[in-house]
Amino acid sequence: MKDAFGLPQSLLVLGGTSEIALATARRLIARRTRTVWLAGRPSPALEAAAAELRLLGADAHTVPFDALDPGAHEAVLGKVFAEGDVDLVLLAFGVLGDQAHDEREPAAAVRVAQTNYTGAVSAGLIAARALQTQGHGSLVVLSSVAGERARRSNFIYGSSKAGLDAFAQGLGDALHGTGVHVMVVRPGFVRTKMTAGLPQPPLATTPEAVATAVELGLRRRSETVWAPGLLRVAMSALRHVPRGVFRRLPI
Amino acid sequence: MAAETASETVSVTGWGRTAPTAARVIRPRTYPEAVAAVRDCGARGGIPRGLGRAYGDAAQNAGGTVIDVTGLDRIHVVDADAGVVLCDAGVSLHRLMEVLLPLGWFVPVTPGTRYVTVGGAIAADIHGKNHHVSGSFARHVTSFELLTADGTVRTVRQGSPLFDATAGGMGLTGIVLTATVGLQPVETSLMSVDTERAADLDDLMARLTAGDHRYRYSVAWIDLLARGAATGRAVLTRGDHAPLDALPARARRTPLSFRPSRLPAPPAFLPDGLLTRTGVALFNELWYRRAPRARTGELQRLSAFFHPLDGVPHWNRVYGRGGFVQYQFVVGHGREDALRRIVQRVSARRCPSFLAVLKRFGEADPGWLSFPRPGWTLALDIPAGLPGLGVLLDELDEEVAAAGGRVYLAKDSRLRPDLLAAMYPRLDDFRALRAELDPRGVFVSDLARRLNFQEPA
Numbered sequence: 001m002k003d004a005f006g007l008p009q010s011l012l013v014l015g016g017t018s019e020i021a022l023a024t025a026r027r028l029i030a031r032r033t034r035t036v037w038l039a040g041r042p043s044p045a046l047e048a049a050a051a052e053l054r055l056l057g058a059d060a061h062t063v064p065f066d067a068l069d070p071g072a073h074e075a076v077l078g079k080v081f082a083e084g085d086v087d088l089v090l091l092a093f094g095v096l097g098d099q100a101h102d103e104r105e106p107a108a109a110v111r112v113a114q115t116n117y118t119g120a121v122s123a124g125l126i127a128a129r130a131l132q133t134q135g136h137g138s139l140v141v142l143s144s145v146a147g148e149r150a151r152r153s154n155f156i157y158g159s160s161k162a163g164l165d166a167f168a169q170g171l172g173d174a175l176h177g178t179g180v181h182v183m184v185v186r187p188g189f190v191r192t193k194m195t196a197g198l199p200q201p202p203l204a205t206t207p208e209a210v211a212t213a214v215e216l217g218l219r220r221r222s223e224t225v226w227a228p229g230l231l232r233v234a235m236s237a238l239r240h241v242p243r244g245v246f247r248r249l250p251i
Numbered sequence: 252m253a254a255e256t257a258s259e260t261v262s263v264t265g266w267g268r269t270a271p272t273a274a275r276v277i278r279p280r281t282y283p284e285a286v287a288a289v290r291d292c293g294a295r296g297g298i299p300r301g302l303g304r305a306y307g308d309a310a311q312n313a314g315g316t317v318i319d320v321t322g323l324d325r326i327h328v329v330d331a332d333a334g335v336v337l338c339d340a341g342v343s344l345h346r347l348m349e350v351l352l353p354l355g356w357f358v359p360v361t362p363g364t365r366y367v368t369v370g371g372a373i374a375a376d377i378h379g380k381n382h383h384v385s386g387s388f389a390r391h392v393t394s395f396e397l398l399t400a401d402g403t404v405r406t407v408r409q410g411s412p413l414f415d416a417t418a419g420g421m422g423l424t425g426i427v428l429t430a431t432v433g434l435q436p437v438e439t440s441l442m443s444v445d446t447e448r449a450a451d452l453d454d455l456m457a458r459l460t461a462g463d464h465r466y467r468y469s470v471a472w473i474d475l476l477a478r479g480a481a482t483g484r485a486v487l488t489r490g491d492h493a494p495l496d497a498l499p500a501r502a503r504r505t506p507l508s509f510r511p512s513r514l515p516a517p518p519a520f521l522p523d524g525l526l527t528r529t530g531v532a533l534f535n536e537l538w539y540r541r542a543p544r545a546r547t548g549e550l551q552r553l554s555a556f557f558h559p560l561d562g563v564p565h566w567n568r569v570y571g572r573g574g575f576v577q578y579q580f581v582v583g584h585g586r587e588d589a590l591r592r593i594v595q596r597v598s599a600r601r602c603p604s605f606l607a608v609l610k611r612f613g614e615a616d617p618g619w620l621s622f623p624r625p626g627w628t629l630a631l632d633i634p635a636g637l638p639g640l641g642v643l644l645d646e647l648d649e650e651v652a653a654a655g656g657r658v659y660l661a662k663d664s665r666l667r668p669d670l671l672a673a674m675y676p677r678l679d680d681f682r683a684l685r686a687e688l689d690p691r692g693v694f695v696s697d698l699a700r701r702l703n704f705q706e707p708a
Contacts (some may be wrong), residue, residue, distance in 0.1 A: 001270070001272075001313070001697050001700045001701035002307065003269075003270065003664060003701065004267065004269035004270055004272055004574070004576050004664035004665045004666060005269075005635065005640070005641040005664040006270070007641065007665075009668075009701065031641065031642075032667070046429050085313075085700065132273075133314055133317065134293070134295070134313055134314040135272050135273040135274060135275070135312075135313035135314025136270075136272035136313035136314065137695070177261075177262050177273070178262075178273050179262055179271060179272040179273030179274075179313055179314070180273075183701075219635070219636065219641075220573060220636065221572075221573075238609065242377075
């Protein structure tokens with residue numbers, strides 16, 4: 001069960017090697033979390049992540065999960081929920097893709113869309129139903145500011161996150177009053193291996209800072225969290241910039 | 252078969268309005284309906300709920316059933332000679348006062364609110380300002396009828412293991428249907444109250460230790476925002492039921508009248524952060540200054556003495572949608588050092604708490620999970636959104652556990668589960684009894700899940 005501060009005792013991470021998710025897991029383990037499920041494609045990195053969390057005192061397990069195989073989601077998630085209540089599901093999987101390459105290779109672009117959007121729709125709905133059955137829990141969805149307004153430089157990734165963001169908002173409304181809390185997290189540019197080598201825009205942040213924002217959002221039972229918070233203001237301005245100007249902006 | 256019982260799935264919280272979870276709420280109106288509710292409560296079990304004054308998640312059951320017992324609200328027998336009442340578990344202490352005061356009787360124990368049910372009073376084994384004299388509520392209960400997980404109703408008498416497991420058992424042994432409660436005789440519905448100020452925590456403890464035996468009721472409001480030499484300054488209010496001859500002639504004509512007034516409720520959606528540090532500090536300063544240095548024999552109405560907050564319905568709304576956390580612990584005599592450190596830490600952190608209360612407990616009560624034990628108990632309310640509060644309270648828990656103390660489950664919403672067994676040494680007995688009485692775990696609450704009541708240590 002979550003406590004009065006929204007801190008979970010059990011955590012399921014979808015996308016178990018996500019740096020933001022692992023930073024969040026570390027933070028939550030330092031407070032109340034004891035059981036952690038890391039769901040992801042089987043890999044040494046996934047096992048290493050679980051081992052690291054075990055060192056922090058968590059009872060960490062790995063489960064094979066592939067966002068691109070929605071047919072198997074039901075069975076994978078069902079197995080985790082059968083082991084006991086899950087207080088927090090962190091939907092953290094996603095790929096950035098390579099915009100220039102993906103524009104030339106539509107099949108690669110489709111993979112980005114299928115991972116970030118279709119996979120999340122499937123896993124999100126299944127997780128939501130399980131949470132609703134247990135009558136409590138939070139579903140935290142890692143969206144992105146890139147989904148707030150599609151930019152020339154990464155609109156394939158951005159559009160997939162836009163779809164995810166809209167989906168998660170709607171899901172949150174659908175689950176209002178069911179004891180299940182859906183929180184959409186919109187980080188800006190986060191310095192991780194996914195973004196290594198990219199030029200850093202202003203307001204760049206770290207996985208740890210996003211984890212802090214997630215913990216605060218859980219305490220406040222927020223529905224939307226920006227990381228850093230200033231992005232909310234910045235994006236609400238950018239959203240209203242005319243198209244002709246927006247496309248010339250160096251972002 | 253019982254008539255149709257209303258049921259709907261709703262979001263449920265405790266009085267602190269934190270951690271909402273959804274449950275199917277059933278409100279039985281008859282005993283057969285209650286039995287049916289227990290039989291049909293489903294895979295995620297059920298938990299009885301009264302007036303929802305437990306601050307945390309004690310009367311919540313996510314994904315399962317919450318059995319609202321306030322529909323069982325009949326007072327069956329009042330023995331006005333012997334001072335005994337037999338009533339349903341859903342009867343509130345408020346209702347009992349309305350019925351019993353004109354007959355010259357008062358409830359044996361009342362907490363800071365009248366709006367608790369008799370069933371809830373047993374489940375939390377509540378205490379009041381008279382604990383040092385009268386002990387907890389369950390001490391005055393001679394027997395009750397308990398609806399257990401197998402759907403049977405058992406008569407449980409004081410002194411039996413099931414009685415002691417149920418007193419303070421947070422509703423996890425079953426649903427109390429009726430209870431027989433011994434009463435306190437009174438001549439009037441007024442209180443004769445002595446008020447004095449204490450300059451700091453040591454002064455306060457000295458005054459409570461020296462004078463408590465002279466009073467039936469004793470409590471101290473403590474200013475946790477005062478710092479430095481004034482840390483722990485307090486206002487003591489102690490008293491007893493006023494005898495008839497203490498009343499002025501006019502009041503003597505209706506000595507037992509009980510008509511507490513209520514103000515309008517605050518609006519349902521107040522923002523967070525209304526209780527700012529400055530505001531609360533100002534309130535505390537005024538409250539302290541306003542209290543007389545020493546006044547004796549002041550006549551106060553029962554409601555003003557025992558239940559000042561009941562004058563404002565839904566007063567918990569002033570904490571906004573973020574809600575608040577109530578922290579109450581007890582440490583034994585001889586561990587005043589721990590109490591001092593905790594008060595200093597809370598003061599140093601400037602927690603905006605205006606409802607902090609210190610009381611000296613009497614003898615421990617027999618309930619296995621009853622909270623009181625001889626020593627000092629401090630209760631404080633803090634807005635849940637205060638940054639760093641979770642960590643601070645965890646640190647206070649360590650301090651309390653190290654001093655052999657415990658926190659009060661009826662108020663808890665955030666204790667770390669591994670401290671439970673240390674704070675409640677008879678938890679294993681409780682678990683063993685529950686394993687036998689309720690092997691399928693029909694009775695379960697969010698609190699029980701959060702604190703791992705099911706698992707053996």
